[in-house]
Every structure is written in structure tokens, then in C-alpha cells.
Amino acid sequence: MAKRTVRVGLAGFGTVGTGVARLIIEDGDSIEAKTGIRLELACVVDTDTKSERPVKLPQGVLTGDLNRLLDDDSIRIGIELIGGTDVAKQVQLKMLASGKDVVTANKALLAEHGNELYRLARENGRCIAFEASCAGAIPIVSAVRSALTANTIYSMYGIVNGTCNYILSSMTRRNLSFADALAEAHKKGYAEADPTLDISGGDSAHKLAILASMAFAHEIALEDIFVEGIEGISIDDIRYGSEMGYCLKLLAIGQRNKQGRISLRVHPSFIANDCSLARVTGPFNAVSIFGSAVGQVMFYGRGAGMMPTASAVVADIIDVALGNSANTFSHVNLRPRAQTVPLIEKMDNLVSRSYIRIMCKDRPGVVARWSKVLADHEVSISGAIQHEDTGPDNTVPVVIATHPVREENISAALDGMEKLDVIRGKPICIRIVDIPEDKD
């Protein structure tokens, strides 16, 4: 086996960057033994060259000067782990312009500017590898792009944000409020100082944009994705849903129907307690994919964290060093935006079951009032429970599960119910997602 040294430059010495440096430095022998590639960390660029990190870099490797990386022609691969979309974009553009292949974990940047960056990389005869951008340790990008290439992918259902899954699991299993579960996630390092991007569903949407573009072979933009976060979730709804056999998850869902229409959405979802994704708890991620030839496949693992994400970054570095990424990248063919846009299904047309909670005044004739509103909008009820809990103003919670109905009708029915004087506040509505488990 030919042995080869490949020099790489790392921009961004935060958590994942530190993990990547550790793997290259501490596990270099084992990587070389397995692959024949000796990785050499030529430089690590960060504005913060002072803070202690849990890795010992060789003398002179750490620098504040990006040009050390860009101007060194012996560096073949640039690793962008800065994050964010401004500086990181400039850094990737400069890496590509200076003839380097790029490895990145930057889902926000790829979701927002991926199509532009991919095009530029191709024009420069370079590649961008981004396995680490989606679901950390889980090799889901390569699964979608390579392993399932002989399949028409019908749908994917992903738990792709560990922060949200940790929070929802803690609420479900330990009856914590959203605020307490978030505080605990902070303490355990499962939530960022500012968790907005995670709990708003934005981060899941970034990953869905990347995965859906590979799965459906279309240029996808964030605006194609309907997004709802978990900020408003109450422990009551988790409890009532659980009594009906459901478990609450923030799902990223991509579907394509027989006519080629594409539906992309991220929202809190009640799923059956006995389906595979219901068992994915804590900070773990999982993605279920349904393909024409394979049926269902599911991938499970840690979706974030220093070493799991670094593992995906280093696997990509090796893949780039071997030349595989360039081969795959140069052949990936995404249909352009102009072809994508007309195929994106409007959320109003989504047909879904729903869980609805209303706080009703406890007096005669109330059921007739709200059930009439549902009937007027052709929303058919599959189950309803009036709970004996008491809410503000002596209201009682009534929980309704609907049959499949168009989103447009549900929205109109919710508006109608909100206007009733026997109902207090806005009705709560959470979609029920029936994941089609592949069975023998």
C-alpha cells in the first residue's frame, strides 16, 4: 500500500476544531495504518490563540493569520470549522480560490449558500465535503448520496437536533417544564449559550435542506422549508399526547410523492410510542429513510459533540485525501432552483392528522359549539378527551385528535375556535405524524 502524507489546514479552533486536532495528532498512527494516509496538521487558524484547549498542538502550528493557511500550497485541504455564515463563507471561498478542497461541518452556511459554494468549487475543480454538517457521527450524507443512489427516496424522518431531543426527552421522561429542561440542557453542555437556532427548529431546517438536496437531487433553499420550533411546548400536551399513545419529537421531514412534488418541514410531531424514532432519546439523533429498493433504513448515533463530529470531519478529510470526495462531488447533479421551486408543496396542501387542545369553559353546550366549528371546516374527529384538570378561569382542557385533513382546513378551524367565547386563549395544535414502519 502506498503511504502518503497529506497536509491540512484548520480554520476554527473551537469545540469541533479541537476534536479534529486531537484525532489528527493523537490517532494519526492508527489512521495511517488503516488508510495509508498520514495527516499532517500544517496550521490551525483562530482569532483566539490564547485560550487553553484540551489538545497539545506542535510549536508554531496555532496562528491568527488565515494567510498562513491560504498561501501555503503544500496544504491540500482546508477545514472550515468557524461556523456562522459570514466569515466562514469568505474563508471557504478563499480556500477554494487558493486551490484547496474544503471539509466543513457548517450546516448553516451550506443550507444558505451551499448551491453557490458547490458551483464555485466545481468551477475551480475542487470539492466540498460536508458529512459532519448533518447528524454528527451518523454517516447520513454518504448514505443518502452514495449508498442509496439506486433508490428513489420517498421520504425521510429525522431527529437531527440533539438539544431539542434532549429537552423533549427530559420533559417526557421526567415531567420537567420546558424552561427547566432547557436549563438542564445548558448545564450538561447540550445547549448553546444562545439556544435560539436550535429550539426554533432553524438548525434542523439547515440539516434538512442539505439532506433533502442530496436525497431528492434538487437545489433546496431554506425558504422551501416550513419551520416551527419547540419553544411553545407545554408539559401538559406531552402528557395528554402520551396518554393517547404518542411521543413528542422535533422532526425534520422530507417527502416526495409520485408526481415529484416535494414537501419539506420541521415541526414538533406526535409519533406513535412504538415506532423506532420514539425510542431515540436524550441528545441522540436518528434518521429513517424510505427508498424504492431498500424499504426502510435507519441510522442512529450522537448528532453533536466534540469527538463524534470530529470523527465525521476526519473521515471526510481521508475521503478527500483519497480522491473519493472529488469523484463523488463532481458527479452530484442537483436540479437547479428553477426546476425545484414549482415542485415545492405549499404547507396549506399538507394532509395530516392533528392533536388539538382547547381550554373550554365548563358549561352546557360547549361541545356543540367547538365541534360545529370543526365540522364547518370538514375536520373529522378521531378521538376526544375532556380532562378533569382545571385551567385558568375554571376552564377545562379538551384534547382532540383529528383524521387526516388539509392544513388549510385545520388553520381555519383553529381560527374559528379561537373566536368562540366558550374557549379561552389560542387553541394548541401539534401535528401527528404517522411514520410508515416497514414490516415483514
Add this chain to the structure above:
Amino acid sequence: MAKRTVRVGLAGFGTVGTGVARLIIEDGDSIEAKTGIRLELACVVDTDTKSERPVKLPQGVLTGDLNRLLDDDSIRIGIELIGGTDVAKQVQLKMLASGKDVVTANKALLAEHGNELYRLARENGRCIAFEASCAGAIPIVSAVRSALTANTIYSMYGIVNGTCNYILSSMTRRNLSFADALAEAHKKGYAEADPTLDISGGDSAHKLAILASMAFAHEIALEDIFVEGIEGISIDDIRYGSEMGYCLKLLAIGQRNKQGRISLRVHPSFIANDCSLARVTGPFNAVSIFGSAVGQVMFYGRGAGMMPTASAVVADIIDVALGNSANTFSHVNLRPRAQTVPLIEKMDNLVSRSYIRIMCKDRPGVVARWSKVLADHEVSISGAIQHEDTGPDNTVPVVIATHPVREENISAALDGMEKLDVIRGKPICIRIVDIPEDKD
């Protein structure tokens, strides 16, 4: 994107071969759109050129003459789906000698002669791609070899034989006897006419040999693997185990400890009801892997069948066509047998918990007798239940769970118990496997 036509020749037109032909012929446009590769099925070779298959080959493609494939220099890739180890080996050798890369799903052949074939392929500057050899639709070979390359893999636990999992699931869920469950598996197409290779554990051992060689970067041979099948499993033990919180699976287990010692085994295993692999039922496969950087990852999907396996074969064909397989293959570095053999742990040294069932005569002093035998061999009891069922000769079943103990001690204790006149027949012993779930 450059478009390219790649001509392939298929040897073996059975179930999987038919699936591969279908994907190439019926999904060729979609594969080309996604990858830029137009696959052309130049010939299909089989001794049976008469039987109807559910695919329509172009006129003149089907032939009984292997030389049509070998002598055609425009065919770059030979697909060997004949199965077995004799003819198939000759065919692969001829494909390599005539300058073709090989794609195969033949686990038996690779497990028995893989090391020799890999070497020959390399000497010819060719590659062998074999994703489809392990766990059908699940991209587990590429996960182990590429995605996890920055990890030291500590262990893997696989349900890699759909026939056995279907049988054990039916016994567990529907209380069927082994014979009835096997008959049903036959009827549903989940068992071969001669199921010996599956139920004996041999097929799982083939897959473990392939996966362990990639995971541990060592040449592994079948003789390194301890194998026990599920032929002897009684519904009683499944029931008693279930009462103790366990579920019975045929597991393929590969472990490497800190000293580099490798333990490889396939046997019926009681695993905790709440662990991920316990939920893998019917013909499905799943593999849990524990790596130094990623923690736990798990992959789940259909492990066999026409289209799932064909999906993996075609993904490999594309990978070979793109040049990726050659890159990866030429760099895979397995330590030779001479280095492997001294590292293989003897089964006697395995430390494991066990489930033991003995059929005891129902008379005073019996417990003292068998418990003394266990104590004499330093087998410590973690739990025991005497069931009220009645066996032959008025015996009663006593079920014992042990603390971790060396296999050698358990074997000696079982021999000792068998000799007791208060025990009827051979004690039943099933290993309990504690899979270290990765938790937050």
C-alpha cells in the same frame, strides 16, 4: 457534469441478480441523472437461460457463456452473484485476471477466501467491492471502513441473519415452536430450501469475518470465530428468559480490548429487553458499533431480499465506476494472519453472564446439590427461579442467571451438573450479553 457510460457484466441471474438487472434497466435514467453514470448491462451469464425472471432483458444479453463477459474488454466491471465458494471463486479470479473490477454479495466466498482474493485483486491493480455481502441494504461495510476510520472500534454487535431473527421473533412474539417458526419462514421466503447455513450461525459468521476484518484492520479467518446456532432453542427458554427481562437474538459479536486482543463469536444471546437491538424484529438486521470517537452508532434495515441487496450491489457498481472503490480498496491495510492469530482470544477465556436451565427431580436436597457444583467452579448466582411447569419424569425447570464468569468455569460446571442423578438431561446454557448502551 461529465456523463459516462460504463458497461457491466453480470454472472448469476438468481434472486439478487434479477434485482440488479431490474435496477440497471428500469432505474438507469434516474441513476444517470444523479451520478452522471449510465450503466449498460452488456451481458448476463447463467447456466439457466430458460426460466422466467421478473425482469425483461434486452435481446441477446442473457447467455450461458461466461467468456462473453470475460473476453469483452469493453466490460469494466464484473458482478459475481453466483454464490457459493467453488464456481464463484473461479469466476472472480477470471474476472480479475481479465482486467475487470469485481462487485459481489458473496459473503461465504469472502469469509473463506477473501484475503487471497483481495491480494490477487491488488496485484492486478483491480478492486473488489462487497458492500452487499453484509446486511443487505445497510451500508455497514462502508460505515466500518470509511465513516468510522478515525475511530478505534471497540466492539460491534450485529443481528446479521434475517432468517434467524425472523424465527426467533416469531417464537418470542407468537409462542411458536422452532419447527413451526422455521416452516413459516420458509413459506414467507425468509428461509432457504436448506436453511442449515443460516440457522447454524455459519452465515452470520461469514458476515462477522468480513466486518471484523475491516473494523479491526486484521486478516480474519472463519476459524477465529466461535459459532453456535439456534437449532436447539426451545420456546421454554425464550419464555423463561423473557420473564427475567431478556430477549433472545442470534448475535454476531466482535470485540477488541485495550491490549488489542480480539474476540469473535456468533451465538444465541439473551439481551436486555430495553436495548436497541432487542427491538429489531422479523427479517430485519441491525448492527451497533462502539467507537472511540463516535460512541455508539447503530444501523438498521433489511438484511436480505431481492431489491435491498440489489440496491447495495448497484451502489457498489457506481462507486467502482466513479473510481472510489479502487481508491479505498488500494488503501485498506489488513494486518496479515501471522499477526492476527496470536491476538485471537480463546473462547475459554471469555467472561460472560449465563442463563442456565436444568430439569431437576422434585425432591429435598436438590438445590444443595446443583448449587454446590456451581460453587465448586466459582460460578456465582445472580438469580434463580424454580418454575412450576412440569417436565418429563416429574422434573421441574430451574432457571439460573449467573454473574460474569469465565467460559471455562461455566463449561466445567455444566458438565458437573449433567452428572448429578437429580438432574435430567443436559443443562441448557445461553449466554447473556450486556450491550453497553451509550447514554447521556
